[in-house]
Amino acid sequence: MTASHLPQKPDFAALEAAAPETADRRTTVLSLIGSLVFNWSNNESLFIYVLMLLLKVDQVSAAIVFATLNTTRARLDLIQRLARVKIRDKALSKELDRVIDRFNDGTHIRNEFNHCMYTVDNTGVISHTQSMRLVQTRSALRFGEVKPLDDARIHEISEAVREMARINREIWDFLPRLEDHLRDREPTSNDLKP
Template sequence: MNYSWTNTESLLIHLIAGLAGTSKQTAVIIYLTLNTTRARVDLVDRLAKSGAASGELRDRITGLTGRIRKHQSLRNHYSHSIYSFDAETGATRTITMRIADRKNALKMGRSDDVDAEALTRIRQTIEALKLLNHEIWTLVLEEGYPV
């Protein structure tokens, strides 16, 4: 899933270049300067909404970025967890690497099973990212954005 995610997220470079009217090299610098997916997606949305794209193209781009956001939480869960493996049963669990400050305590280490249902969600996300990747490439090529 991480490979599919990273491969698809990197296509934002071409959208940034096209929407900002800049070179791919400059778009790479902008992309790398923004160190979160959220910041990169927000930039693409804002460029599309700023008048850099027609209404139809704007809606198409914001639809794509909305789909990226939809899958972001699952990707974040698996990318920002540590894993526990039961030696006897082979069961796998994720342990979230997040600390939540409460009034008088800390809450940390929420744990979830990596079961058949979780694997199905991961497979569905990979398939969705594959389709999203194809649609972004199609848009980039149709619009003549820098590649």
């Protein structure tokens, strides 16, 4: 008989029996991941308003353009390209770039926790994550990095949630200043010049 390459099936009865003792830890982890996804999604959606102002269109039209682009990277790339030709205030332009860079940093951790497999130990504690990405090194190709979901990692998620909340407030503060800057500015032929 050939040995299986599959992991051992969990003892679900033992996990269910042990789970009440570790529920607080699981609740903390799941709450943080939920908060991260919630804040990240709200921030991504706020970029619709940035796009609306840059394109000088209504919210529905901006949302259609936004949704037509099927990745966050493509959406932010469009916003940054439009900003280069529409925003003449260098400080305002740099502020938008900084917010987008910080949002992208948060995107990495959000993607990590949205696209992984969670390992639960025999007491029901979520103990590790395994990335769903292939990791290629000079000498090997392996499936997904395994990381412990320890206190340091929980702190990292907590900080990412706080950062997403700060970014949200900054985008809300940025929007009226962008609107004022773009209000009466007519595009010129110089807008497309480097």
